[in-house]
Amino acid sequence: xxxxxxxxxxxxxxxxxxxxxxxxxxxxxxxxxxxxxxxxxxxxxxxxxxxxxxxxxxxxxxxxxxxxxxxxxxxxxxx
Numbered sequence: 077x078x079x080x081x082x083x084x085x086x087x088x089x090x091x092x093x094x095x096x097x098x099x100x101x102x103x104x105x106x107x108x109x110x111x112x113x114x115x116x117x118x119x120x121x122x123x124x125x126x127x128x129x130x131x132x133x134x135x136x137x138x139x140x141x142x143x144x145x146x147x148x149x150x151x152x153x154x155x
Contacts (some may be wrong), residue, residue: 078118084119089127100126 095107103125108116112130115122120139122131136142 082117086113089113089116099130101125101130115139 092113093107095104095109098107098109098112099103103112111133112122114136115131120141122129142144145155
């Protein structure tokens with residue numbers, strides 16, 4: 077049930093612009109980056125300023141079980 081609720085919450089953000097500056101610690105309340113969106117859907121606070129506060133995808137396992145990880149990509153490679 078908690079997972080379903082997180083999916084419903086995340087779907088509310090469909091169409092939200094990508095937060096490029098958030099990935100370096102300058103977050104926007106009107107944008108989201110990938111791991112920030114995932115954490116937000118699970119009610120985990122991540123929108124804090126400073127590069128040390130960016131929630132890197134590799135750190136997502138600290139908050140729960142990762143069920144899919146695409147891994148690092150090379151330039152031009154897709155998954």
